[in-house]
Amino acid sequence: MYAVRLWSVRHARGLHAFYGGFEALLVQLNGLFRALGYERIERPTAAVEKVVKGLLFDCRMCGQCVLSSTGMSCPMNCPKTLRNGPCGGVRADGNCEVKPDMRCVWLEAYHGSERIPGGVESMSKLQLAVDQRLQGHSSWLRVTREKSNARASP
Amino acid sequence: MKFEDEPVPGYPLPILPGHTSPGRFERVLRAGGFAVTTELAPPDSADPEDVYKRARVFDGYVDAINATDGSGANCHMSSLAVCALLTRVGYAPIMQISCRDRNRIAIQGDILGGAAMGVCNMLCLTGDGVQAGDHPQAKPVFDLDCVSLLDIARTQRDERHFQSGRKISFAPRVFLGAAENPSAAPHVWRPQRLAKKVAAGAQFIQTQYCYDLALLRGFMDQVEALGLFGKVYILAGVGPLRSAKAAEWMRNNVPGMHIPDAIIARLSGARDQALEGRTICIELIQAMREIRGVSGVHIMAYRQEESVAEIVERSGILQGRSPWYPERDAPQYSHRTAAS
Ligand code: SF4
Numbered sequence: 417m418y419a420v421r422l423w424s425v426r427h428a429r430g431l432h433a434f435y436g437g438f439e440a441l442l443v444q445l446n447g448l449f450r451a452l453g454y455e456r457i458e459r460p461t462a463a464v465e466k467v468v469k470g471l472l473f474d475c476r477m478c479g480q481c482v483l484s485s486t487g488m489s490c491p492m493n494c495p496k497t498l499r500n501g502p503c504g505g506v507r508a509d510g511n512c513e514v515k516p517d518m519r520c521v522w523l524e525a526y527h528g529s530e531r532i533p534g535g536v537e538s539m540s541k542l543q544l545a546v547d548q549r550l551q552g553h554s555s556w557l558r559v560t561r562e563k564s565n566a567r568a569s570p
Numbered sequence: 571m572k573f574e575d576e577p578v579p580g581y582p583l584p585i586l587p588g589h590t591s592p593g594r595f596e597r598v599l600r601a602g603g604f605a606v607t608t609e610l611a612p613p614d615s616a617d618p619e620d621v622y623k624r625a626r627v628f629d630g631y632v633d634a635i636n637a638t639d640g641s642g643a644n645c646h647m648s649s650l651a652v653c654a655l656l657t658r659v660g661y662a663p664i665m666q667i668s669c670r671d672r673n674r675i676a677i678q679g680d681i682l683g684g685a686a687m688g689v690c691n692m693l694c695l696t697g698d699g700v701q702a703g704d705h706p707q708a709k710p711v712f713d714l715d716c717v718s719l720l721d722i723a724r725t726q727r728d729e730r731h732f733q734s735g736r737k738i739s740f741a742p743r744v745f746l747g748a749a750e751n752p753s754a755a756p757h758v759w760r761p762q763r764l765a766k767k768v769a770a771g772a773q774f775i776q777t778q779y780c781y782d783l784a785l786l787r788g789f790m791d792q793v794e795a796l797g798l799f800g801k802v803y804i805l806a807g808v809g810p811l812r813s814a815k816a817a818e819w820m821r822n823n824v825p826g827m828h829i830p831d832a833i834i835a836r837l838s839g840a841r842d843q844a845l846e847g848r849t850i851c852i853e854l855i856q857a858m859r860e861i862r863g864v865s866g867v868h869i870m871a872y873r874q875e876e877s878v879a880e881i882v883e884r885s886g887i888l889q890g891r892s893p894w895y896p897e898r899d900a901p902q903y904s905h906r907t908a909a910s
Contacts, residue, residue: 496670496696496710500717500770501763503696504751504778505825513825514699526759540762542770545674545718545733 428488428528446564462554479550487528499543591745593690595634605866609636612646629895631882639666643703657688668697673713685742693747724771748772752789753828761792774803776868805866811847814838852885
């Protein structure tokens with residue numbers, strides 16, 4: 417929902433901190449997830465993730481979430497799905513070139529990122545081309561698995 | 571400037587140390603010249619002569635010619651084809667690649683194909699939304715964005731493989747560019763975005779129209795503060811405004827266009843508005859040349875392409891040099907008189 421999405425950006429700090437804790441918890445649960453089988457829990461987790469993040473961020477389930485480096489403003493809501501910053505067409509009032517009634521998601525992203533640790537610097541990370549195969553998959557589980565694996569083999 | 575190793579038209583120049591392309595445009599910039607580029611509006615036609623006619627009006631006045639890729643989301647002859655035609659006779663095109671219409675499979679293929687046909691410069695763009703053009707019913711692709719596109723193009727060149735990891739046996743030798751809009755919101759963050767493009771592989775930048783010099787100066791100061799001078803060549807975008815009415819229209823309809831009221835007022839007060847528009851453009855160019863870090867200008871004169879020669883001439887930015895064009899070094903028989 418658009419209004420909730422804007423609220424989320426205004427509360428980027430809290431959401432960012434909350435997600436940090438949540439992610440740590442997921443990584444703790446890696447053993448359990450592995451026992452259950454990541455493949456088996458993928459669908460239910462993705463369903464929950466879609467509802468929660470859909471509500472908060474209008475999440476599009478790209479499967480490779482970058483909200484922590486976009487000030488909690490989902491870049492997949494940009495009509496051009498830009499993941500590295502705003503296009504040159506942002507309107508003078510800060511609204512989107514393509515959808516004149518929507519704030520440019522990247523303007524929101526800058527405001528959001530000013531509220532989270534790391535600040536706007538967090539946005540300077542290059543986001544490489546998305547893997548379209550991950551569309552619809554759980555980003556939470558992917559991150560959990562990657563972080564757990566990285567921890568297991570330092 | 572004239573290079574001793576000037577090639578047969580259509581053949582690449584030898585590649586100089588430290589250069590990534592065999593092109594003239596990169597040479598001019600790296601030699602410290604103030605470069606002039608312009609834009610060719612691709613024809614709505616399959617006649618190659620329509621491309622050559624449009625290129626000839628720039629002869630002797632520009633270092634490179636951008637071939638737009640469905641700019642404004644309007645359909646025209648493809649950028650790749652325009653470039654291929656131009657390189658056949660030796661022109662130095664800048665092939666624009668937009669992410670709007672093609673996915674990474676098509677784009678990477680075009681980068682190889684363009685380079686194989688002698689295209690030395692490529693400009694990686696996001697592209698205007700389809701709603702802006704003549705086919706709003708089309709499917710926008712946007713598989714990549716301009717930054718991930720730059721990264722992929724650079725990988726093809728420097729690491730010799732596709733995004734998939736598959737090897738490329740002969741890398742495309744290209745000079746890579748991107749666009750930036752110093753006049754669009756969010757102004758304070760635009761330079762950061764530029765830094766990202768440079769990190770991804772941009773070696774030159776052509777900006778959108780800059781009618782507000784204060785904005786451009788502020789932008790360049792920040793670019794310098796980010797330590798980007800020396801890492802990227804920046805060409806400032808300009809163009810003649812035909813009339814106050816046209817300027818007003820552009821301001822309201824062209825995405826990302828910012829024209830200060832003062833310029834529109836000056837146009838509407840002029841007796842010959844088109845002439846005034848060119849004069850404003852020339853004054854902007856002369857002022858841009860004085861801005862630290864600006865390495866050239868990109869003159870976009872849509873539907874007034876023939877005015878580019880006059881603008882370059884009157885502004886004096888070439889300082890007597892004559893950029894290469896197909897007949898430049900041919901013997902000048904026309905100047906002979908019966909007596910000689
Ligand atoms: S204005 Fe912002 S949201 Fe709209 S297309 Fe451009 S970057 Fe995306």
